[in-house]
Amino acid sequence: MYQVTHTHPGIAALNKKSSQIADPIGLSRRYVASGGTRCPACNSSHLSSDGELELIGAGATQGAKCDDCNSTWLDVYHLVKIADLVDRKGEA
Ligand SMILES: [Zn+2]
Numbered sequence: 001m002y003q004v005t006h007t008h009p010g011i012a013a014l015n016k017k018s019s020q021i022a023d024p025i026g027l028s029r030r031y032v033a034s035g036g037t038r039c040p041a042c043n044s045s046h047l048s049s050d051g052e053l054e055l056i057g058a059g060a061t062q063g064a065k066c067d068d069c070n071s072t073w074l075d076v077y078h079l080v081k082i083a084d085l086v087d088r089k090g091e092a
Helices: 009-014 025-033
Strands: 047-056 059-066 072-078
Touching: none
Parallel strands: none
Antiparallel strands: 047 059, 059 072
């Protein structure tokens, strides 16, 4: 469990209402390590999807929000592999 301190510039920025944080790498990494199950701001497990899944090239984004502290962010997905290929190039 990480400690929230008031001296951390990222946390100070989080406390500013309705402002976007420029890529909080540590918080993002921690969130991904949790499998997307813990709020990056308050560590709550009460999370919801917020909006539609949007496909962008070989990736996708999905809005997410915390039901406890009302923080919002985008989940960012990347294409990593394929599955269940049905190769029909020899059938024509
Ligand atoms: Zn939260």
